[in-house]
Amino acid sequence: xxxxxxxxxxxxxxxxxxxxxxxxxxxxxxxxxxxxxxxxxxxxxxxxxxxxxxxxxxxxxxxxxxxxxxxxxxxxxxxxxxxxxxxxxxxxxxxxxxxxxxxxxxxxxxxxxxxxxxxxxxxxxxxxxxxxxxxxxxxxxxxxxxxxxxxxxxxxxxxxxxxxxxxxxxxxxxxxxxxxxxxxxxxxxxxxxxxxxxxxxxxxxxxxxxxxxxxxxxxxxxxxxxxxxxxxxxxxxxxxxxxxxxxxxxxxxxxxxxxxxxxxxxxxxxxxxxxxxxxxxxxxxxxxxxxxxxxxxxxxxxxxxxxxxxxxxxxxxxxxxxxxxxxxxxxxxxxxxxxxxxxxxxxxxxxxxxxxxxxxxxxxxxxxxxxxxxxxxxxxxxxxxxxxxxxxxxxxxxxxxxxxxxxxxxxxxxxxxxxxxxxxxxxxxxxxxxxxxxxxxxxxxxxxxxxxxxxxxxxxxxxxxxxxxxxxxxxxxxxxxxxxxxxxxxxxxxxxxxxxxxxx
Numbered sequence: 388x389x390x391x392x393x394x395x396x397x398x399x400x401x402x403x404x405x406x407x408x409x410x411x412x413x414x415x416x417x418x419x420x421x422x423x424x425x426x427x428x429x430x431x432x433x434x435x436x437x438x439x440x441x442x443x444x445x446x447x448x449x450x451x452x453x454x455x456x457x458x459x460x461x462x463x464x465x466x467x468x469x470x471x472x473x474x475x476x477x478x479x480x481x482x483x484x485x486x487x488x489x490x491x492x493x494x495x496x497x498x499x500x501x502x503x504x505x506x507x508x509x510x511x512x513x514x515x516x517x518x519x520x521x522x523x524x525x526x527x528x529x530x531x532x533x534x535x536x537x538x539x540x541x542x543x544x545x546x547x548x549x550x551x552x553x554x555x556x557x558x559x560x561x562x563x564x565x566x567x568x569x570x571x572x573x574x575x576x577x578x579x580x581x582x583x584x585x586x587x588x589x590x591x592x593x594x595x596x597x598x599x600x601x602x603x604x605x606x607x608x609x610x611x612x613x614x615x616x617x618x619x620x621x622x623x624x625x626x627x628x629x630x631x632x633x634x635x636x637x638x639x640x641x642x643x644x645x646x647x648x649x650x651x652x653x654x655x656x657x658x659x660x661x662x663x664x665x666x667x668x669x670x671x672x673x674x675x676x677x678x679x680x681x682x683x684x685x686x687x688x689x690x691x692x693x694x695x696x697x698x699x700x701x702x703x704x705x706x707x708x709x710x711x712x713x714x715x716x717x718x719x720x721x722x723x724x725x726x727x728x729x730x731x732x733x734x735x736x737x738x739x740x741x742x743x744x745x746x747x748x749x750x751x752x753x754x755x756x757x758x759x760x761x762x763x764x765x766x767x768x769x770x771x772x773x774x775x776x777x778x779x780x781x782x783x784x785x786x787x788x789x790x791x792x793x794x795x796x797x798x799x800x801x802x803x804x805x806x807x808x809x810x811x812x813x814x815x816x817x818x819x820x821x822x823x824x825x826x827x828x829x830x831x832x833x834x835x836x837x838x839x840x841x842x843x844x845x846x847x848x849x850x851x852x853x854x855x856x857x858x859x860x861x862x863x864x865x866x867x868x869x870x871x872x873x874x875x876x877x878x879x880x881x882x883x884x885x886x887x888x889x890x891x
């Protein structure tokens with residue numbers, strides 16, 4: 388047995404645990420815990436968080452208003468777009484297709500369940516991210532699981548060492564995963580699609596993307612945010628409209644598609660007497676696995692960019708986390724699934740695949756039913772935008788994790804190396820590297836979930852504090868930060884903003 392075979396076997400064993408049913412149960416279980424502790428905030432306050440997220444984009448200029456050149460914070464809208472840039476990616480296309488092909492239509496139902504509870508996991512991560520964040524030497528906010536592990540869990544009696552150790556583990560896993568799942572695998576998907584559809588050599592694709600990414604990534608978080616706030620709305624709206632057109636064109640199959648999803652989720656009998664899909668276990672496993680892979684709730688990744696927002700209230704950024712999962716999975720993944728299920732590439736009575744296509748090719752075929760040859764080109768361009776934006780988002784995650792480990796000044800070295808790996812990802816077949824990075828991506832969840840669960844009481848207190856002030860009019864001190872100095876600074880800023888609004 389060669390060294391590569393040994394590594395592959397060890398990684399396979401670890402990966403089967405990391406992305407296996409016990410870990411998926413833990414991920415969803417954390418979401419259930421936070422849903423209970425916050426009294427089902429994502430449902431009971433649905434109108435409120437929608438108004439202050441999606442509604443705020445159109446009504447509240449503070450949500451989209453850029454900070455000054457000297458201010459290293461980014462707007463709430465920019466933080467959302469940058470987080471969505473990293474989460475809306477190949478998982479929304481290839482991941483959904485893989486779930487349907489392997490777990491059957493019922494996997495989509497379990498993807499919804501994962502997303503429903505994942506909303507509160509992501510909410511909790513963002514609340515903790517804002518509450519425990521701090522500023523680096525450049526005046527940028529730095530937050531994430533490594534900070535609420537070291538400063539939150541680490542401040543509990545007898546937990547200082549374990550908190551620090553888990554923080555280092557999380558940051559290490561994140562840096563390693565950023566080169567694979569956040570960089571090379573995304574770029575490789577682009578290169579393969581560009582070569583297949585447009586006959587563009589992979590080395591050309593890699594070189595162009597390396598140049599463009601270099602200009603953006605080296606410029607730091609504000610430059611990345613300024614790109615993603617333009618790119619993400621365009622690509623998301625274009626893809627959503629394309630999927631909606633397909634579903635409308637195949638409107639007669641909408642009800643049968645939903646029926647297949649529900650029947651497949653519980654292995655109910657179809658009209659012909661057969662089982663829809665491939666069984667409950669397969670539907671549950673693949674639905675949850677692809678759901679978590681798509682929206683990343685519980686992995687502790689997107690909180691690193693959400694923490695860079697100029698928001699003061701932890702709960703406010705938590706609501707953006709809820710919307711992030713909602714947009715990624717409930718909207719985009721569902722539309723991808725419906726586009727596939729209504730287009731005739733799958734037998735809705737049995738859940739059996741009629742098409743021989745796989746992953747992105749399956750979605751391309753569904754789009755081609757309506758758009759003809761242009762459908763494949765549309766998906767190739769969608770993959771280009773989705774995957775490249777994911778790379779930009781993950782560059783921030785890796786940078787922040789690297790900063791925690793080695794300091795702010797060392798991050799320029801990480802950025803240069805990250806950009807160089809883009810051309811490597813485009814031109815090489817690195818299947819083992821993909822598998823390893825997938826494992827490290829999943830390993831991030833373990834220390835992160837330990838942090839969220841042990842600090843669940845803190846999330847509950849911050850949420851109650853916010854609700855008491857905003858809904859019940861109680862005159863109590865807001866909970867902005869775990870650090871007294873930052874708490875006072877934020878209080879002064881909020882007071883100044885209120886005086887300014889009163890004058891206007």
